[in-house]
Amino acid sequence: MSWIGECKLTTEIKGCKGEIDKEYGCRECSEGYYLINKECSKCKENCTRCSIKNECNSCEDEYILKNKECIYYLDINKCKEAKKNKCSKCSFWYGTNEEGNECNKEVI
Structure with a gap:
C-alpha cells in the first residue's frame, strides 16, 4: 500500500x-x-546510494562525489583518473584537494 x-x-x-x-x-x-x-x-543518474533524490552519498565507478552530486571524472578540471569516488590522479603540476574532488595547482 x-x-x-x-x-x-x-x-x-x-x-x-x-x-x-x-x-x-x-x-x-x-x-x-x-x-x-x-x-x-x-536516485539521480550515476548515483549508487542516496538519502533523498538530489543528495548522493556514493557514485558509480569513474564518477566523483562533489557537493552531493556525481560528476564524471573527466569533467573535473585536470583530473586524469578516479578511484573510490575521488580523483586519484591529476595533470602534471596539479594535485588533489583533501576531499579528492578537485585538482589544484601545486607549488614545487
Whole structure:
C-alpha cells in the first residue's frame, strides 16, 4: 500500500529490498534507491546510494562525489583518473584537494 492509501501490485513496486509488507510497503530499498513515503524511488543518474533524490552519498565507478552530486571524472578540471569516488590522479603540476574532488595547482 502506498503512503496515500492506494493499493499497488507487488510487481509494480521497484527498488524494494527484501519482502514487501502488505500494509506498510517497503521498509528498506536496494542500492540506487531511497525510501520516501513507504516506497522506493530511484536516485539521480550515476548515483549508487542516496538519502533523498538530489543528495548522493556514493557514485558509480569513474564518477566523483562533489557537493552531493556525481560528476564524471573527466569533467573535473585536470583530473586524469578516479578511484573510490575521488580523483586519484591529476595533470602534471596539479594535485588533489583533501576531499579528492578537485585538482589544484601545486607549488614545487
